Amino acid sequence: MNPLFENQLIQTRRQFFGDVGLRAGSIALAGMMQAEGSSQAASVHTALPGLPHFAAKAKRLIYLHMNGGPSQIDLWDYKPGLRKFFDKELPESVRNGQRITTMTSGQARLPVAPSMFNFQQYGKSGMWCSELQPHVAKIVDEIALVKTVNTTAINHDPACTFVMTGSEVPGKASLGSWLSYGLGSLSNDLPAFVVFTPNFPAASQAQALFTRMWSSGYLPTKHTGVALRSIGDPVLYVQNPPGVQAGDRRTMLDALGRLNQINHSRVGDPEIQTRIAQYEMAFRMQTSVPELTDLSKESKATLDMYGADVTKPGSFAQSAILARRLVERGTRVVQILHRGWDQHNNLPKLIRGQCDDSQQAVAALVMDLKQRGLLQDTLVVWGGEFGRTVYSQGTLTAENYGRDHHPRNFCMWMAGAGVKGGTVHGETDDFSYNIVKDPVHINDLNATILHLMGIDHSRFSFKYQGLDQRLTGVEEHHPVKAILA
Numbered sequence: 001m002n003p004l005f006e007n008q009l010i011q012t013r014r015q016f017f018g019d020v021g022l023r024a025g026s027i028a029l030a031g032m033m034q035a036e037g038s039s040q041a042a043s044v045h046t047a048l049p050g051l052p053h054f055a056a057k058a059k060r061l062i063y064l065h066m067n068g069g070p071s072q073i074d075l076w077d078y079k080p081g082l083r084k085f086f087d088k089e090l091p092e093s094v095r096n097g098q099r100i101t102t103m104t105s106g107q108a109r110l111p112v113a114p115s116m117f118n119f120q121q122y123g124k125s126g127m128w129c130s131e132l133q134p135h136v137a138k139i140v141d142e143i144a145l146v147k148t149v150n151t152t153a154i155n156h157d158p159a160c161t162f163v164m165t166g167s168e169v170p171g172k173a174s175l176g177s178w179l180s181y182g183l184g185s186l187s188n189d190l191p192a193f194v195v196f197t198p199n200f201p202a203a204s205q206a207q208a209l210f211t212r213m214w215s216s217g218y219l220p221t222k223h224t225g226v227a228l229r230s231i232g233d234p235v236l237y238v239q240n241p242p243g244v245q246a247g248d249r250r251t252m253l254d255a256l257g258r259l260n261q262i263n264h265s266r267v268g269d270p271e272i273q274t275r276i277a278q279y280e281m282a283f284r285m286q287t288s289v290p291e292l293t294d295l296s297k298e299s300k301a302t303l304d305m306y307g308a309d310v311t312k313p314g315s316f317a318q319s320a321i322l323a324r325r326l327v328e329r330g331t332r333v334v335q336i337l338h339r340g341w342d343q344h345n346n347l348p349k350l351i352r353g354q355c356d357d358s359q360q361a362v363a364a365l366v367m368d369l370k371q372r373g374l375l376q377d378t379l380v381v382w383g384g385e386f387g388r389t390v391y392s393q394g395t396l397t398a399e400n401y402g403r404d405h406h407p408r409n410f411c412m413w414m415a416g417a418g419v420k421g422g423t424v425h426g427e428t429d430d431f432s433y434n435i436v437k438d439p440v441h442i443n444d445l446n447a448t449i450l451h452l453m454g455i456d457h458s459r460f461s462f463k464y465q466g467l468d469q470r471l472t473g474v475e476e477h478h479p480v481k482a483i484l485a
Contacts, residue, residue, distance in 0.1 A: 045180075045184045045185040045188075045192055045222075046184045047182065047183045047184040048181070048182050048183075048184075051182050051183060051454070051455065051460075052182075052183065052453065052454025052455055053454060053455055053456045053459060053460075054454055054456070055454060056377075056417075056452070056453050056454025056455075057377070057379075057417040057418025057452045057453075057454075057484075057485075058377055058378060058379035058416065058417035058418060058452040058453050058454075059186065059332075059377045059378070059417070059453075060186070060327040060331070060332055060333070060334075060374075060377065060378045060379070061175075061176075061179060061332070061333045061334070061378070061379045061380075061381065061449065061453065062323050062324075062327060062333075062334045062335075062336070062365070062378060062379070062380045062381070063175070063176070063333070063334070063335045063336070063381045064336050064338070064362060064365075064380065064381065064382045064383075065160075065163070065164075065213075065335065065336065065337045065338065065383070065384065065385075066338050066341045066354075066358075066382070066383065066384040067156075067160065067206075067207055067209065067337050067338060067339045067340070067341060067342075067384065067385070068156070068204075068205070068206065068207050068339060068340055068341030068342035068343070068384060068385075069156070069159075069341055069342060069384045069385055069386045069387060069388055069405055069406075069410070070341045070351075070354075070383075070384045070387070070388075070410075070411075071115075071343065071347065071351060071387065071388035071403055072147070072387040072388065072409070072410045072411040072432060073114075073115050073387075073388065073390060073403070073432045074115045074116075074117055074130060074132065074347070074351055074388075075129075075130045075132060075133065075351075075355075075411065076128070076129065076130065076145060076147065076411040077147055077409075077411060077428055077432045078119040078128040078130075079114070079115070079390075079430060079431070079432055080119075081430050082112060082114035082115070082390070082430070082431065083114045085112040085114065085431075086112060086113075086114055086398075087111045087112065087113075087396055088111065088112050089109060089110060089111065089112075090110040090111075090112055090390065090391045090431070090433075091431075094429065094431050094433050094434065095110070095433070096434075098408065099154065100154075100389070100404060101154055101155070101404055101405050103344060103393060103404055103405075104389070104391070104393050104404045107393070110389075110391035110392075111391055111392050111396045112390055112391055112392075112431070113390065113391060113392035113396050113401040113403065115130070116348055116398070116399065116401075117130045117131050117132055117348075118130070118131045119131070120137070122137040122138070122140045123137075123138075123140040123141040123422060124141050124422060125140055125141050125421075125422030125423070125424075127140040127141075127143075127145060127422065127424060132351060132352060132355040132359070133355055133359045134359075135359050135360040135362070135363035135364070136359045136362055136363045138363055138367075139363050139366045139367060139415070140422065141421050141422040142366055142370070142375070142415045142416075142421045142422075143366075143382075143413040143414065143415040143419070143421060143422075143423075144413060144414050144415070144419045144420055144421065144422075144423040144424075144425065144483035145411060145412075145413045145423065145424045145425065146411065146412050146413065146414075146425045146426055146440050146445065146480065146483065147409065147411050147424060147425065147426045147427065147428055148409050148425070148426030148427070148428060148435045148437070148438055148439050148440050149383065149409070149410050149411065149412045149440050149441075149442060149445060150407060150408055150409055150410070150435065150439055150440065150441060150442070151163070151385070151386055151407045151441070151442045152168070152407065153168050153385070153386065153407060154386070154405055154407050155405065156207045156342065156385060156405075157207075157208075157210065159385035159386050159405075159407065160207075160209075160210070160213055160385045161210075161212055161213070162385070162442055163383075163384075163385045163442055164212075164213040164214070165212065165213075165217065165471070166442075166443050166446055166470070166471045166472050166473050167473060170212050171212070171217055171218070172212075172217045172218070172469070173215070173216050173217035173218060173219045173223070173462070173469070173471070174212070174213060174214050174215055174216070174217065174225065175333075175446060175449065175471060176193040176195070176214055176225050176332075176333040176335055177193060177214070177215065177216040177217065177219050177223040177224060177225065178219070178223075178450075178460070178471045179192075179193070179332055179333050179450075179453060180192035180193045180216075180222075180223040180332055180333060181216070181219045181220070181223045181462070182455060182460060183332060183453065183454075183455075184332070185330065185331075185332055186330035186331070186332055187288075187329055187330025187331060188330075189288040189329070189330075190288050190289075190292070190326065190329055190330060190331050191225075191226040191331065192223070192331065192332040192333065193214070193223065193224070193225040193226065193331070193332060193333045193334075193335075194225060194226050194227075194228060194326055194331050194333070194334050194335070195214045195225040195226065195227040195228070195334075195335045195336075195337070196227075196228055196230075196319035196322065196323070196334070196335070196336045196337070197209055197227065197230075197337050197339070198230065198314055198315055198316040198318070198319040198336065198337075198338060199230065199314045199315060199316070200316075200338060200339045200340035200354070200357060201340060201350075201353040201354065201356075201357050203349075203350060203353060204339065204340025204341075204342075204350060204353065204354065205340065205342045205343060205344060205350065206339040206340045206342065207339060207342055209337055209339065211227075213335075213337065214227065214335060218462060218464040218465075218469060219462060220270060220271070221271065225333075225335060228289075228322070230313050230314025230315075230318075231313065231314060260272050288329070292322065292325055292326065292329065293322065295310070295311060295318075295321065298321070302321075302368060303321075305364040305367065305368065306318075306320060306321050306360070306361045306364040306365075306368075307360040307361055307364070309357075309361075310361070316336070316338055316357055316358045316361055317360070317361040317364075319336045319361075320336065320361035320362065320364065320365045321361075321364075321365075321368070323336060323365060324365060324368050324369060324372075324374070327369075327374060327378055328372070328374065338354075338357075338358055340353075340354050340357075341354055341384055343388070343402060343403060344393050344394070344402045344403070344404060345393060345394045345400075345401075345402035346400060346402065347388075347400075347401055347402050347403055348399065348400060348401070349400075362382065365380065366380055366415050366416070369416065375415070375416045375417070376416070376417060377416075377417045378416050378417055379414060379415075379416045379417045379418070379419070379449065379452050379453070380414065380415045380416045381412065381413075381414050381449065382412060382413050382414075382415075383410070383411070383412030383413065384410065384412075386405055386406060386407040386410050387406040387407070387408075387409060387410025387411065387432075388403030388404065388405070388406050388410075389403050389404045389405070389406045389433075390403075390406075390431045390432050390433050391403075391404075406433070408433060408434055408435065409426075409428050409432065409433070409434065409435050409439075412445060414448075414449075414483065417452060418452045418484055418485055419452070419483060419484065419485060420482075420483050420484060420485045421485075423482070423483050425438055425440070425480060425482050425483050426438040426439065426440060438482070440480055441477060443471075443472040443473055443475070443477040444477045444478055444479070444480055445480065446471055446472050446477075447472050447477045447478060447479045448479040448480045448483070448484075450471065450472075450479075451479035451484075452479075452484070457470060457471060457472045457477070457479075458470070458472075
C-alpha cells in the first residue's frame with residue numbers, strides 16, 4: 001500500500017473530521033499571522049464543538065499540587081482526642097487488616113502519634129486550621145475543604161498519576177491537557193496549559209516528578225503542558241540566537257509553514273497541524289514570556305503579600321504570582337508542583353519548612369485573585385496524592401515522629417469560581433484513618449473540577465484503543481455538589 005494514503009486510512013473518525021475543518025491550513029496559518037497585529041483575530045486554539053456543555057462557573061484553573069502527601073492530621077483534620085492514645089498501639093479494629101506499605105509493615109509496633117501542633121478555629125465558618133498555616137487561616141472562608149478524598153494508590157508515582165490523569169496506568173492524558181483539548185485557549189500568545197516545578201527546602205524528602213503529570217497522553221501533543229524553567233530562559237530556545245532578527249524568524253516560519261502544509265495535504269497527519277500551531281506559539285512567546293516574567297510593574301504591596309522570595313527565580317512564591325499573571329493573560333490551566341511533602345521521619349521540622357516555603361504565597365494567590373476580580377471565575381485547587389498515617393514510622397517521641405503513606409483519607413480544598421467558601425465536607429474516624437461520612441474518590445474531585453469548568457465528565461471522551469477514554473475513567477463518579485455554591 002502507498003504509505004502516503006495509509007496514514008489517512010488509519011485516522012480516527014475524530015481526526016478525519018478535525019482535519020477536514022483544517023484542510024485549508026493556509027487559512028488557519030493566516031489567521032494566526034493576522035492575530036499578531038489584531039486583537040480582534042479569531043482564537044488560534046478554540047474549544048471543541050458543543051463545549052462547554054453548560055454555563056461554566058470557572059474559566060481558568062490553578063492547581064497547586066503538594067507532591068509527596070501532606071499530613072492531613074497535622075494540617076487540617078483536627079483530632080484532639082488522639083492525645084490520650086499517644087504511643088499506644090493502633091487498634092486492630094481501626095486498621096482492620098488494611099494494607100500498609102513495606103516501609104512500616106515490618107515494624108514491631110504501630111504507635112499512635114497525635115499531632116504536636118495546635119489548632120484553632122478561624123473565619124466566620126469556624127474552620128479548624130493548624131498553626132502551621134497562619135496565612136492560609138486568613139482565607140478559610142474562601143475555601144471548601146474536603147476531608148475525605150481517597151485513592152487506591154499507596155505509592156507516589158501511581159498515586160500522582162492517578163490524581164493528575166484519573167488512572168494509575170501511565171499513558172493517559174492529564175487534567176490540564178483535557179481542559180486544553182476541550183475548552184481551548186483564552187490567549188493567542190501564551191500556551192493553554194503551563195506548569196511550574198518550583199524549588200523546595202533543601203532538607204525535604206522529595207520525590208521525583210514525571211512529565212506524565214502534565215502530558216497529553218493520547219490527546220494531540222499540542223495539549224501537553226509547557227513547563228517554564230526557573231533558571232535561564234523560562235523556555236529553552238525561545239530567544240533567537242545572535243544575528244537572527246524577528247523578521248528573519250518570521251520569514252523562516254512562513255516558509256516552514258508552507259512546507260508543512262504541502263506535507264499535510266499529502267499524508268493527512270494531524271500532528272503536522274500541531275507542529276504548525278506550536279511553531280507559531282513559540283514565535284509569539286518570544287515576546288509574551290519576557291513580559292510575563294517581568295515583575296517590575298507589580299506594586300510593592302502585591303509583592304510583599306507573596307513574601308520575600310517572590311522575586312527569587314524558581315521559588316514557590318514567584319511561581320504563584322506568575323500563575324496569577326498567566327491566568328490574567330488568558331492561560332487556561334496553570335499547575336504548580338511543590339515537592340518535599342514526603343515526611344517519613346522528622347515530620348515536625350520538615351512539614352514546618354514546607355509550609356513556611358509555600359503557605360504565604362498560597363494565601364496571597366487567592367487574595368490577589370479576589371482583589372482583581374479574577375477569583376469569581378478562576379478555580380484554585382490545593383492537595384497532594386494521598387495523606388499520612390496516624391501511627392508513627394520509626395521512633396516516636398513527644399517532639400518527633402514520622403508518618404507513612406495513607407491513601408484511605410486525605411484533605412484537599414478548592415476556592416473560587418462556583419465553590420461554597422467556608423465549607424467542610426466529609427468526616428473521618430477518631431484516628432483520621434477511615435472515612436465515616438461522605439467519601440470523595442479522587443475522580444469525584446476531577447468530575448467536580450470539570451463540572452465547574454462547564455463540562456459533564458460522562459460526556460467528555462476521546463476514542464483511543466477502541467475505548468471512549470475519560471478523565472474520570474469507566475466507573476461511576478459524580479461531582480461533589482455539597483461544596484458547590
